[in-house]
Amino acid sequence: QAQLVESGGGLVQAGGSLRLSCAASGQTFSTYAMGWLRQGPGKEREFVAAITRSGGTTYYSDSVKGRFTISRDNNKNTVYLQMNSLKPEDTAEYYCAVRPTPLTYSSRNYGYTHWGQGTQVTVSS
Secondary structure, eight states: OOOEEEEOOEEEETTOOEEEEEEEOSSOGGGSEEEEEEEOTTSOOEEEEEEOTTSOOEEEOTTTTTTEEEEEETTTTEEEEEEOSOOGGGOEEEEEEEEOSOOOSTTTTSOOBSOOOOEEEEEEO
16 A cells, blocks of 8 residues: 655745645555545635656646646556646645556546655745
């Protein structure tokens, strides 16, 4: 079972950028699609972005499309989330997660398991 460790969160002003990283243990990282999800104060956890095993296909929620970019480096067992033009409503705990089942457009919002501990992103106005 892969262990996931997120990092890169912090406090940033609106319009700023952050890059989150998620390091995975184990030798099976490249066999899984990966996702980023977030949970804001008083909100349910929501899908942010996902990437296929090879990194060739990515999906985003409408709220972050055009501002966030998910990528992965299978040689480093790491998935990234580059966040630009941050808004106060992006404030949340961000989690990476493994997706054991095939990633498709219609299934991008669910099916994630093996969560990391999360990293806090706070965007001030």
